[in-house]
Amino acid sequence: MDIKIFQKTQRELAATINIVIDTYWEDRLSENEMIEMIQKLYRNNGSKFLKDDQFTTVLRQQCGKRRLEVVSKVLNITGQHS
Template identity: 50%
Template sequence: MQEVKPVELKMFYRTQRDLAIDLNKLVDSYWQEELKDNELINGIKNLYENNQEKLIKDNHFTKVVQQQCGKRRLAVVEKVLEIK
């Protein structure tokens, strides 16, 4: 059996692209059942709280994040953050 390695998240990201990459890892790990619900929720909320300006602009996900993450992943993020 393969050992599950937890997703390592930074607190602050330099670029939107770096943020999007780790957001993808977080959601993908959840979908592969490597993370529990509360771990996903806490991870997304922490990313959002510390990197708000890189994740959301004018009540929408930034363009880079949209392009890197895709609609299905962002739908999960949206639900967790209760955006809209």
């Protein structure tokens, strides 16, 4: 699965997160591949993920609670999806 590691906007980042997690949920991506992709996205787009120690508003609106719960667990972040 080819995804851009460096995202231009928060909306593009949210769309990519959705694709990665949905593909994993559809069993078309292994758990290790999904974890690796989420970690790479976070490493290279950290400022687009979090603001004031919470997921950005755009990510919360575009990704939804269930996907952000997965992201929180992958990144070992607690209380970020509220």
